Amino acid sequence: MNEFGTVLENVDLKKYNTYGIGGIAKYLIMPDSIDALSNLLKYLNENKMPWYVLGGGSNVILPDDDFSGVIIKLDQLNSYEVKNDTIIAESGILLGNLINKMLSDGFINYASLMGIPGSFGGAIVGNAGCYGKNIFDDIISISLIDKDGNFKTLKKSDIKYDYRYTEFKDTKNIIVKAEIKGIKGDISKALENIKQNMEKRINTQPLEYKNAGSVFKNPPDLSAGYLIEQAGLKGFTIGGAKVSLKHANFIINYHNAHSCDIISLIDAIKEKVKKEYGIELQLEQIVVRWDNNGE
Ligand SMILES: Cc1cc2nc3c(=O)[nH]c(=O)nc-3n(C[C@H](O)[C@H](O)[C@H](O)COP(=O)(O)OP(=O)(O)OC[C@H]3O[C@@H](n4cnc5c(N)ncnc54)[C@H](O)[C@@H]3O)c2cc1C
Numbered sequence: 314m315n316e317f318g319t320v321l322e323n324v325d326l327k328k329y330n331t332y333g334i335g336g337i338a339k340y341l342i343m344p345d346s347i348d349a350l351s352n353l354l355k356y357l358n359e360n361k362m363p364w365y366v367l368g369g370g371s372n373v374i375l376p377d378d379d380f381s382g383v384i385i386k387l388d389q390l391n392s393y394e395v396k397n398d399t400i401i402a403e404s405g406i407l408l409g410n411l412i413n414k415m416l417s418d419g420f421i422n423y424a425s426l427m428g429i430p431g432s433f434g435g436a437i438v439g440n441a442g443c444y445g446k447n448i449f450d451d452i453i454s455i456s457l458i459d460k461d462g463n464f465k466t467l468k469k470s471d472i473k474y475d476y477r478y479t480e481f482k483d484t485k486n487i488i489v490k491a492e493i494k495g496i497k498g499d500i501s502k503a504l505e506n507i508k509q510n511m512e513k514r515i516n517t518q519p520l521e522y523k524n525a526g527s528v529f530k531n532p533p534d535l536s537a538g539y540l541i542e543q544a545g546l547k548g549f550t551i552g553g554a555k556v557s558l559k560h561a562n563f564i565i566n567y568h569n570a571h572s573c574d575i576i577s578l579i580d581a582i583k584e585k586v587k588k589e590y591g592i593e594l595q596l597e598q599i600v601v602r603w604d605n606n607g608e
Pocket residue numbers: 331365366367368369370371372373387404405428429430431432433434435436437438439440441442443481486487488489518520524525526527599
């Protein structure tokens with residue numbers, strides 16, 4: 314498979330997700346072009362090899378078991394260009410790098426997203442956002458390779474998206490690049506906002522532990538963290554996973570947590586919050602299950 318890009322074998326997935334959990338993947342491939350990705354998908358389909366695309370692994374709960382297939386990572390698809398006021402970025406670029414490049418070109422519109430870890434592609438899939446700004450606000454179009462290896466471009470108006478949701482969460486499409494509307498503005502003000510937001514993150518989030526950001530979406534007009542805290546669950550621990558004392562909507566890998574510890578903790582939180590408040594918390598993080606048979 315070397316013709317498709319960089320191939321690693323028997324990869325410990327703990328190093329590829331921010332919870333630091335997971336088993337061994339038989340292969341991890343980083344395609345070196347969009348064409349190579351398309352050919353790789355056709356090859357994997359022909360050979361009935363299962364695959365899963367991973368960005369920065371900062372929004373996923375990977376399984377404890379090993380994966381007999383191929384992890385696809387788009388780190389080498391990381392180009393960035395500007396045409397007039399439109400930015401065209403490949404999905405493997407880290408979100409922080411994209412924002413820095415935009416700022417260098419005078420575009421301030423994604424500045425408040427600084428601090429969200431992971432790739433641009435992962436941010437698109439979950440419509441990542443914070444401080445009132447979401448990735449989809451300024452998307453013009455998205456290009457993808459579908460599960461059969463075909464290239465397509467979709468206009469924003471043809472894509473279903475919502476708060477921390479896009480239709481890409483339910484498909485096997487691989488996002489390869491997107492066009493963003495660039496908005497120019499006061500760079501020094503944007504940099505000052507970034508500084509304040511980063512300080513806020515350090516003060517309110519358990520960044521000293523492995524975690525994958527907010528576990529649950531906020532229910533309409535409510536805060537998931539507040540509900541979990543009020544239910545008395547701060548510090549609640551199962552195995553190596555613990556509800557953060559700093560922010561109750563964060564689960565931390567406190568001590569060699571397994572995926573099953575995190576999932577048991579999620580189930581326990583959902584049950585208690587439902588019992589206390591009658592509210593069904595919805596997961597923001599993505600529970601991954603391997604398809605070891607390539608079906
Ligand atoms: C400390 C911390 C703070 C965070 N703060 C925020 C925040 O403020 N706001 C917020 O929204 N999120 C936040 N997150 C969550 C997370 O960083 C974001 O959801 C991020 O956008 C995920 O990107 P990723 O590349 O890590 O995606 P991954 O976790 O690797 O993947 C997420 C999903 O997208 C899929 N995927 C990834 N790339 C592609 C692609 N190119 N094509 C198709 N599918 C793809 C994966 O298969 C998976 O289903 C935080 C996480 C941490 C650890």
